[in-house]
Amino acid sequence: MRCLAVCQTELVVRMLDESLMPSFEVDFVVESKPLARRLHDAGLHVSSADPRRTDTYLKADITPGTCVIVEDSGKRSLRRILESIRDAGATLVYVLGVGAEEPRKREEELRGVFPEVNYLAMAELFGAPLLTEFSRSLTRLKVQQYQRFFSDADHVLILLHNDPDPDAMASGLALRNVLHRTKQTAVIAAQQGATRPENLRMAKMLDIHVETITPDQLAGFDRIAMVDVQPHYFGDAFHRVDLVIDHHPEQAGYSAVFKDIRTSYGSTSTILTEHLRAVDANISERTATAMLYAIKSDTLFFNRQANRVDLEAFSYLYPLADAAMIRKMEGAEITPDRLEYVIKAKQNGRMVEQVFCSFLGTSPREDFIPYVADFYLQLEDVKWTIVAGIVNDALVMSVRNLGYSRNAGEFVRKYFADIGNAGGHRSMAKAVVPLRAFRDKFGNLQADQFTDKVLSLALEFLHEHQAPEKKLVKA
Numbered sequence: 001m002r003c004l005a006v007c008q009t010e011l012v013v014r015m016l017d018e019s020l021m022p023s024f025e026v027d028f029v030v031e032s033k034p035l036a037r038r039l040h041d042a043g044l045h046v047s048s049a050d051p052r053r054t055d056t057y058l059k060a061d062i063t064p065g066t067c068v069i070v071e072d073s074g075k076r077s078l079r080r081i082l083e084s085i086r087d088a089g090a091t092l093v094y095v096l097g098v099g100a101e102e103p104r105k106r107e108e109e110l111r112g113v114f115p116e117v118n119y120l121a122m123a124e125l126f127g128a129p130l131l132t133e134f135s136r137s138l139t140r141l142k143v144q145q146y147q148r149f150f151s152d153a154d155h156v157l158i159l160l161h162n163d164p165d166p167d168a169m170a171s172g173l174a175l176r177n178v179l180h181r182t183k184q185t186a187v188i189a190a191q192q193g194a195t196r197p198e199n200l201r202m203a204k205m206l207d208i209h210v211e212t213i214t215p216d217q218l219a220g221f222d223r224i225a226m227v228d229v230q231p232h233y234f235g236d237a238f239h240r241v242d243l244v245i246d247h248h249p250e251q252a253g254y255s256a257v258f259k260d261i262r263t264s265y266g267s268t269s270t271i272l273t274e275h276l277r278a279v280d281a282n283i284s285e286r287t288a289t290a291m292l293y294a295i296k297s298d299t300l301f302f303n304r305q306a307n308r309v310d311l312e313a314f315s316y317l318y319p320l321a322d323a324a325m326i327r328k329m330e331g332a333e334i335t336p337d338r339l340e341y342v343i344k345a346k347q348n349g350r351m352v353e354q355v356f357c358s359f360l361g362t363s364p365r366e367d368f369i370p371y372v373a374d375f376y377l378q379l380e381d382v383k384w385t386i387v388a389g390i391v392n393d394a395l396v397m398s399v400r401n402l403g404y405s406r407n408a409g410e411f412v413r414k415y416f417a418d419i420g421n422a423g424g425h426r427s428m429a430k431a432v433v434p435l436r437a438f439r440d441k442f443g444n445l446q447a448d449q450f451t452d453k454v455l456s457l458a459l460e461f462l463h464e465h466q467a468p469e470k471k472l473v474k475a
């Protein structure tokens with residue numbers, strides 16, 4: 001493709017020449033004769049001409065398919081230049097804002113006269129890669145600091161939450177990699193091991209050993225790190241830890257020598273991908289596979305709480321991972337006993353205003369509840385799911401939504417934080433409430449009454465702060 005660039009400064013000429021060649025054939029027009037001569041002598045295709053004259057462009061032989069780039073430093077003459085370019089028959093016209101004040105305002109002004117013109121601000125073009133580069137340096141600094149702090153320890157504990165999920169396990173592997181340790185010198189452990197079928201299958205296929213650890217074994221470690229979880233999760237067991245890396249909302253009440261908590265990230269594995277990249281670590285196929293699967297499953301394949309950084313980590317890990325193995329691990333999600341609970345939810349559930357709510361009764365395993373909540377979110381017309389069940393004398397509730405309506409975490413905190421544990425993100429949240437506390441607050445409800453009660457709380461919550469015309473349509 002052919003480009004004609006109308007420039008004023010040498011820097012812009014050289015930058016465009018370097019970034020567009022050899023994909024594009026670029027000819028430059030500059031007004032200054034000495035500049036044209038100098039650049040021409042340096043081997044660039046530069047000629048000098050008056051950019052305000054249509055002649056210049058007719059001579060340059062531009063066609064509707066020629067891409068014309070015009071450097072804009074904020075001068076008034078830009079309009080004349082664009083008129084002449086248009087008169088010469090160009091249709092692909094880009095203005096490159098270099099030092100023009102308020103680029104968006106400038107763009108608007110130009111668009112008023114030249115609707116076909118595209119405005120690119122140099123600061124915006126360079127901003128993203130520069131920010132990535134600089135934040136990588138900051139991450140590198142932090143990683144090197146905690147690497148040093150951990151380097152003289154004999155025994156390191158990497159502690160995960162109970163029933164570790166793919167993100168917890170992958171983050172454990174990744175941190176061990178960052179710390180240059182083996183499973184002998186850095187133990188990945190949880191107080192309760194994995195139970196969900198897909199988590200078990202992942203651990204088995206990737207040969208990840210999550211040790212089960214009791215509180216009295218903690219003293220045997222010189223350093224303790226937590227990934228995908230923060231100390232408050234373990235009650236009063238930890239007031240001080242050495243390192244916390246997590247993407248859940250930051251909790252107060254503990255001290256950590258180092259911490260990296262990024263709540264806008266879709267997974268802890270995304271944070272650890274950045275740690276590994278920042279120190280140019282080699283990532284094994286096993287670790288990459290675990291992390292890729294973790295990002296996929298924590299973001300429900302980018303359906304919830306995912307952003308540019310998650311996508312970037314995903315595309316970085318993808319070529320390093322074993323995609324076939326991930327497909328196999330995902331197949332473990334659907335099991336006959338889970339299907340039973342899906343059916344049960346359908347029989348007991350109610351849907352009002354695109355909110356699906358179901359009470360599963362007593363459930364032998366906790367994972368049925370979030371599984372069913374995720375499952376029904378896939379249904380057409382369902383925007384919120386609230387699924388609850390009783391596991392060991394506690395009411396466990398999973399809340400999901402499609403992310404663009406009100407905050408699921410706020411919902412559970414509003415109604416259940418006073419009587420139990422309640423928290424989560426915008427699109428997924430969880431509450432665990434002792435049955436007795438629930439009954440004290442809401443009464444001894446039968447299954448149907450329970451569904452009605454929770455549904456009415458959800459609707460009340462959704463209707464708050466909502467303009468009447470924006471109310472959800474009845475399902």
Ligand SMILES: [Mn+2]
Binds near residue numbers: 168266298
């Ligand atoms: Mn996670």
